[in-house]
């Protein structure tokens with residue numbers, strides 16, 4: 001234990017910008033170590049772990065929150081811009097989508113336009129995140145946000161139903177990912193949605209609307 005304390009002190013001397021005092025109180029650490037030596041306990045190491053781990057966790061959480069928030073914004077903006085892009089033949093070819101103009105009825109045109117706009121939003125928000133192994137939760141959070149306090153989540157109007165949009169972004173975030181990671185993310189979404197449901201975010205008739213088999217490994 002004493003060597004850990006010494007290492008922290010040494011690191012403080014070695015690094016020109018000594019920021020360890022922001023993370024660890026050396027006085028607290030010293031007292032804990034002295035107590036540990038006397039009582040054969042492990043409080044010093046636990047304290048160190050708590051200081052550094054909680055900071056790491058905070059940093060990781062912060063990174064996730066910022067990334068999801070930004071990717072959600074890109075998804076929304078590019079959905080709207082996507083409504084214009086998807087009318088252009090060349091863009092459709094480049095993005096590998098079929099324009100809503102190819103549909104016959106007005107209703108089908110509108111649905112297809114929304115699907116394309118979501119697809120374009122997704123493509124650009126993925127590009128913005130730029131990490132293929134990362135579960136880009138931005139688009140799914142946008143669709144969930146739209147669903148809160150909404151009725152008729154499962155009904156299609158001249159827009160695809162919220163349930164359809166949710167399932168479509170969900171299958172896209174699972175696309176090409178490691179099956180074990182998918183299971184983990186499914187669990188996470190389950191917990192999150194269960195919590196939202198318990199908070200009364202959705203009407204009774206839309207209970208469990210978010211449950212589906214996407215990404216389920218048998």
Ligand SMILES: [Zn+2]
Pocket residue numbers: 079080083113114117
């Ligand atoms: Zn739209």
